[in-house]
Amino acid sequence: MTPVATPFFFYFLAALTLLSAILVITQKNAVHSALALILGLLAQAGLYLMLYAPFVAGVQIILYAGGIMVLFLFVIMLVNLERSQKEEQFNRQWLVGSLAATALGGLLVAVFIKGKALFPTSSTQIAEASNTQQVGELLYGQYMFPFEIASLLLLVAIIGAVVMAKKRI
């Protein structure tokens, strides 16, 4: 299956991602931020699909958009204070912060442009049809140990979250 109109979709999705990212950090209302983030995550899933990574795209949708963001929305609803929308949204060092971050971005782009020659010209052909199988084999073969560590991490996170959030245990 060859993707159709690759440049169009790339620019479209990239623009969507960046636009929603800008909305995330500028919205006053946290729920609107979260919605923008969801849109961005979905657009990013589209980018993953264009990069022949359907499994990651699926995981992105299920875990990020369907799981983590619901958690975010829950918490926003619990802690949504009218007050927090009225007060100052950006802290005092916002200008310095943005400048520093932009500088970092400039640095990154400079590195990319400088090191463009180092990039391999030909991309390895990844068989899309067997992507899931290959990911699975790697995950349960070579990366078995990290995988288990990740599950342990999740367990710790569950316990941690419960301990933190519960009123009385």
Place this chain on the structure above:
Amino acid sequence: MPDSTPHPSPLELGTPDKTFLDSNELILNMGPQHPATHGVLRVILKLDGEKVLGVECVIGYLHRGVEKIGENRTYTMFNPYVDRMDYVAAVSNGLGYCETVEKLLQVEAPRRANYIRVILTELNRLASHMLWLGTHALDIGAMTPLFYTFRDREEILKIFEKYCGARLTTHAFRIGGCQYETYDGFERDVKTFVDCVPPKIDEYEALLTSNRIWVERTKNVGKISAADCKALGVTGPVLRASGVKWDIRKALPYAAYSDFDFEIPVGANGDTYDRYLVRMQEMRQSLRIIRQAVEGLPEGPIMAKVPKVMKPPAGEVYHSIEAPKGELGYFIVSDGSTQPYRVRVRPPSFVNLQALDLMVRGQLVADVIAVIGTLDIVLGEVDR
């Protein structure tokens, strides 16, 4: 028998001063316009999350001053008013009132009248229980029983309509007997009805009794002990489900109940499921009574001799009957004039409703709805 358990303190109501997330306690107002409070009952719930810390019932939205009206009408004129209290079981209300005034006048209704009274009252008990079952099941989420019970209740109402012209507020009895002789085919109608209802009751039970979800929703929900029932004056199926074998039809027989052979179903746990079972059994027992009554319906007059203008001797009398919802009592004080000096009604719904707080403490919000359903209250009777 004094109650040994400490009684719950009244609710201290007030808005929590902390915000939503932090508040341990949340005050939620349910009703008076709520689909599950069976009328205009307002329940103020004090919640910890979904757990009920206590409830307070606000009643009186349907108050019409029935008792006060009674003091300003003659004995006969007040008779139709009592039908408007428990409008689901109007016949029982009328029976209680008529018997009380008869007791005051010291007349006895003729045997045939008593039999007709028993038949109609028991039919009314069936109708009331059917309505209870339908709405209770609907509250818990089962839609279908409502339609089945209304289908069968319709047959009872048809008999009422043929007998006295009214379906709901029947005004079926008069002081001293019945005004109407049974219509042609009354016995046949009642017999047919009695024959065809048991399979219908089986049908309801097939839908609910062993339904896992129904059992889970009702078992151990709204438990109340026999001692608490007695302390709060709870009567009727609620009391019997707690294991107390108290039924005025047996204990202090009135009308013609001493002639009939029937049993008093009792429960053991006093939870919502037991109350359900007790009421289902009661429906079957009612059918038994009706069958006996209609088969042994004696000939004779239907009206005792009562004066046209009733002037009962001065004095007071209390008489109670077993209404579908519990003990329905009338306390009438006569000063020898044509109007009662004081009428006081002891409505079973009102008294049973007082147990709500005790029954739902520590349960969940959804259980409050189940318990209100199982108490089988009629707001017309609670507020009078």
Place this chain on the structure above:
Amino acid sequence: MLDYVTSYLSSNTTPGQAGNVVWALIYILIVFAGVSIAVMAMNWLERKALAHFQIRLGPMRVGPHGLLQPIADAIKLLTKEDIIPENADRLVFWIAPLIILCASFAVYVVIPFGPTHAITDLNIGILFMLGVSSLSVLGVVMAGWASNSHYPLIGSLRSSAQMISYEVAMGMAVVSAILMTSLNRSGTGTLSMIGIVEAQQQQQIWYLFKFFPLGFIAFAIFAIAMVAETNRAPFDLPEAESELTAGFHTEYSGLRWSLFMLGEYAAMIAVSSIAVTLWLGGWLRPFPNALTGATWDLAFSLLPGFTFLVLAVVAWVGVIRMPKHSYFRMQTLGLAGFAVLLGLIGLVLFAPPVRDRIQDIFWFTAKVAFFMYMYIWYRATFPRYRFDQLMRVGWKVLLPVSLGVLIGTAVVGMVL
């Protein structure tokens, strides 16, 4: 043009696989229109069947036997005033029903109505489906929050908690079915919806019966979880009208409310399609092993047309039983027209080229219709669970059992 059509008719891939944009668009239109019609039909059928369960007649006035009731409802809802509460968050209030609708409709992209009758065949098909359908939680949460009212908020919190909880058990059940697809010579399974059905065809068994009772238990778990996932009775506590009035869409009215309903019914059909694809052999006809041979093939291929003829006869009986009164003339004519239409469709379905092409769609639809009927049946029969009981069922019963089934399937698959 004609060549184009015929070339499509003889193709053996889905439009998405073939990369044919035009056909894909046509397919998308057909599927979405079909789903919308199916939702309307389902609406009518539910009211009608529920009514007959409850000894009522249901809609009878609009059209013969209320056949036009869904259209009347749609017009009513479209022309109703669209009320947005004063303090609602307008943007989120607007978007929420759209999210639910999009989430439930996007699932249809990968549903295989037949080996070639799918918009496309993603190789992460089932993952995509689970992911996209899980997005509707967002819509529910947003709708409840944006209404700025207590009952919708509590309803939406309940609803989302319920959907997330049951998604876990559902996912586990799905994984055990996917494990079964890998039990072939090459040992590679598939996540593609078409691939799953083809695996069942190769293994010559529906996964419902595979490793009995393992497949059956997984199916049962899925069948329970999907009812909870779509917030239908007996798990309809988000909409428990005796407790919460109408749940997360209490404040919605008119068009937006109808979008919620459309989304809900579309989601019901979608999850039923997943169940059919994973366990009931998708588009495969029943008894492919026992009743083989040309005769049986012919008999089964005649069934779709035959079904429509039976429906036509039923409708015609309705025509005959209509009261013979001038007042009912229009109704009678309408019903007669409907019967004739059904009969004509039935006759068209007998034509050999159509017959071969339509068969898989028919079997798929019939299986999904079975689930739809079950939804109605549940609704008529069961009381509603309490919230803590619902959570208990989800986490303490379904999840452990589904894990057990998953392990069991893996072990049995390894041994065999």
Place this chain on the structure above:
Amino acid sequence: MVPITTLHYLVVAAALFVLGVIGVLTRRNVVIVLMSIELILNAVNLNLVAFSRLWGLHGQIFAIFVITDAAAEAAVGLGILIAFFRNKETVNIDEVDLLKW
């Protein structure tokens, strides 16, 4: 039209990263700061997946690990946020200046 190469994706990822950093550095609402962290993680993911196109699937595996990590981070972070909110009734990150209360 220029064909889309890995570099394009990298630039997008870099921009996303920068936006995330700006969000973390400038916003006062803890929830939005946490969401900005998600943006940063996503930028990393995009980078990993883009590189996996050049050097095989390992990048995708790491992207999955990053997503797992993001889930854990979100859960614990929001748990802390709730505990914090319960005590101070604010979601302002500037006021998170006590180690213990």
